[in-house]
Amino acid sequence: MRKPEPSAKNSNNKLRKGLWSPEEDDKLMNYMLNNGQGCWSDVARNAGLERCGKSCRLRWINYLRPDLKRGAFSLQEEELIIHLHSLLGNRWSQIAARLPGRTDNEIKNFWNSTIKKRLKNLSSTNTNTGSPNASESSISEPKDLNMRGLISTHEQNGFMPVFNSSSSPSIQATFLNNIIDRLPTLEHGLNMPTAAGGFFNGTGPCFTQSGVDSNGFYFENGVFGSVNIGAGAEGDLFVPPLESVSSATDNLKVEITCNRNTNSNYFDDLNGIVNNNHRSENKGGSGVENLFQEELRMGEWDLEELMKDVSSFPFLDFSS
DNA sequence: AAATGCTACAACCGCACTCGG
DNA sequence: GCCGAGTGCGGTTGTAGCATT
Numbered sequence: 001m002r003k004p005e006p007s008a009k010n011s012n013n014k015l016r017k018g019l020w021s022p023e024e025d026d027k028l029m030n031y032m033l034n035n036g037q038g039c040w041s042d043v044a045r046n047a048g049l050e051r052c053g054k055s056c057r058l059r060w061i062n063y064l065r066p067d068l069k070r071g072a073f074s075l076q077e078e079e080l081i082i083h084l085h086s087l088l089g090n091r092w093s094q095i096a097a098r099l100p101g102r103t104d105n106e107i108k109n110f111w112n113s114t115i116k117k118r119l120k121n122l123s124s125t126n127t128n129t130g131s132p133n134a135s136e137s138s139i140s141e142p143k144d145l146n147m148r149g150l151i152s153t154h155e156q157n158g159f160m161p162v163f164n165s166s167s168s169p170s171i172q173a174t175f176l177n178n179i180i181d182r183l184p185t186l187e188h189g190l191n192m193p194t195a196a197g198g199f200f201n202g203t204g205p206c207f208t209q210s211g212v213d214s215n216g217f218y219f220e221n222g223v224f225g226s227v228n229i230g231a232g233a234e235g236d237l238f239v240p241p242l243e244s245v246s247s248a249t250d251n252l253k254v255e256i257t258c259n260r261n262t263n264s265n266y267f268d269d270l271n272g273i274v275n276n277n278h279r280s281e282n283k284g285g286s287g288v289e290n291l292f293q294e295e296l297r298m299g300e301w302d303l304e305e306l307m308k309d310v311s312s313f314p315f316l317d318f319s320s
Numbered sequence: 321a322a323a324t325g326c327t328a329c330a331a332c333c334g335c336a337c338t339c340g341g
Numbered sequence: 342g343c344c345g346a347g348t349g350c351g352g353t354t355g356t357a358g359c360a361t362t
Contacts, residue, residue: 018330018332019330019331019356020331039347040348055331058331061349063331091351093350093351105329105330108351109328109329109330110328113327114327114328117327
């Protein structure tokens with residue numbers, strides 16, 4: 001991408017830094033192919049490179065490795081990254097391990113440059129929209145919320161929020177703004193339970209008809225709970241207390257608190273939620289269960305299996 | 321055509337962990 | 342147990358190239 005800086009090599013005997021020249025790449029590539037990976041400081045020395053071992057390792061892993069898949073991320077990969085990130089957070093190496101041919105650095109860059117930007121746009125658009133009352137006139141046009149903009153490269157294939165036709169615009173606006181207002185809270189690592197909980201299906205917000213009818217999730221102050229829409233009279237918006245949240249549906253009760261300071265607890269809780277929903281035998285249940293059912297149809301991989309246990313994620317190969 | 325802004329991504333940095341002496 | 346080297350990882354920076362003004 002960039003041309004090596006001529007000044008990168010110091011005049012004295014210090015190790016070279018900065019961009020790698022094609023000659024250096026050749027040296028490292030030839031050495032690795034002929035000798036395999038060993039101690040990286042030895043690699044650097046034996047390959048005749050004026051680089052530290054750490055730099056050689058990085059160059060090999062992120063750029064020279066023969067099994068690397070170059071080029072843009074596919075839609076499938078993109079969705080998987082979002083799903084995995086919702087479960088794993090910024091554990092790029094673990095995410096990369098599930099994406100053959102992709103490096104943690106690549107995924108990290110993709111996330112920070114592309115996905116994060118879309119989330120930011122989403123958030124700023126909401127700010128500009130103003131209060132629910134102010135936006136009431138425009139909420140009937142979902143694009144004004146820029147919800148789809150989260151993944152702008154995707155086609156409009158049902159990722160837009162779908163409201164009950166009888167829901168008033170003000171309720172829709174209140175509901176959406178309630179969710180969007182929480183985005184800054186979730187920005188830290190974006191460890192939002194969206195993919196698991198149903199706000200985002202991995203490609204954008206996913207408010208299914210059934211989800212809006214009965215249950216959604218919300219996440220605030222470290223508490224993962226539910227937002228119950230229209231459980232009573234049509235159009236009612238019920239936001240439960242933060243400390244302990246329970247939905248009002250007949251066949252589903254969610255009372256979740258989690259410690260945001262410990263990722264393991266957090267993700268354990270998320271997985272518990274997912275598993276609880278999977279275990280439900282009530283296939284006719286609405287709300288959260290249907291949200292998951294909707295989600296499971298979104299990707300070509302078995303997301304249900306993915307969400308059961310992060311440690312059991314399959315290593316997917318999209319290279320075909 | 322030049323200036324400016326934006327984006328993508330390669331590479332560095334610092335911290336944490338493991339392991340052998 | 343301590344120490345240092347090696348390694349892995351996530352955050353951040355720097356900049357080439359493209360887009361826009």
